[in-house]
Amino acid sequence: MSLRQIRVFPDPILRKKCRTVRRVDDKVRGLAQDMLETMDAAGGVGLAANQVGALQRVVTLHLPGEESGIILVNPEIRDTQGEREVIEGCLSLPGYEGMVKRSMIVKARWLDENGSKIKVTAENLFAQALEHEVDHLNGILYVDHLHEHEKLAAAGTHIAEGQPHMHDLEVELHVEHNNDDSKPSESEVEVVHSTIKFSDLYSQSSVDQMQYDLRLAGYVSDSVKTLESETDLT
Known part of the structure; x- marks a missing residue:
């Protein structure tokens, strides 16, 4: 395992759609393990493969309170329910956070590192993280969901009216x-x-x-x- 460089906006790879993984082999598992290590070292909750320069549909998640992270290959969101406003950040937009709308409940499926099929019904942060990372795989950043110009700011701050910010x-x-x-x-x-x-x-x-x-x-x-x-x- 090794740490990989996290790509930062506006690196163009963040806008590219990742390819479906045909077979979960050692190469894919190696990428996923590197992603887990990189994500944990950066203190992140989730990481998509294009954030480390690989155009494959691979995601890693490590939710707070969980002992270890998980690997998601070819994750798909099958259904969503409800809507809520949440504060969101991203390792590819370091130091900033924004208010976006995410689903309250997400039904998703993927393959694990052994190629086994996994289906879940996720809520709260788990649901939010799934939507955020699947967006990444499709070349979408959370700032694309901002409904208002002022809803992005330096983490932990409030933007004064008329002041420039990350948007x-x-x-x-x-x-x-x-x-x-x-x-x-x-x-x-x-x-x-x-x-x-x-x-x-x-x-x-x-x-x-x-x-x-x-x-x-x-x-x-x-x-x-x-x-x-x-x-x-x-």
Whole structure:
């Protein structure tokens, strides 16, 4: 067993749909054991395979109070009942939590690490965790379920009205006001602070290489490093 790197948004693998596992073999069991160790080391309740870079429908869960975690291969949610609002977090969005709606009761099935069929009727945190992790396998993050812009905040805090938070990303734009090819003076460069929503962000490969689509914010980006104003900046 070994610890694996947990992928953090906006790593594009988090938006990819995981493939069905054809056979529960030693390779799948090895992945699942690594996931259990990684999840426990990070203090998580659940982990999906794409969160550690593997596009397979494998989930691990370790509910509070339980002696050990469990492995779920090809988990499916068959039915849900009721609805409640819950606070939710994610190892791929560290340090933040949001208010989302989840089912009160979830009926699910999966294969265990031996390939045996398991069926459960889950409630409370178990039901919530099942929905959260199956979402991951389908490329869905819990922030996609936010009904209101303000319902995501730094863990344990309340967001003041008008303050940027994780649903916004703060960006700093350097806008040149000269039209020739000469190097602009300091007075010809305006620094503009703005915020971009998740819907205006995309990533090509990793957090370090992520780019921003600024067109909806009123800017055009010809490259990662050059940003030019398209509209009035005031």
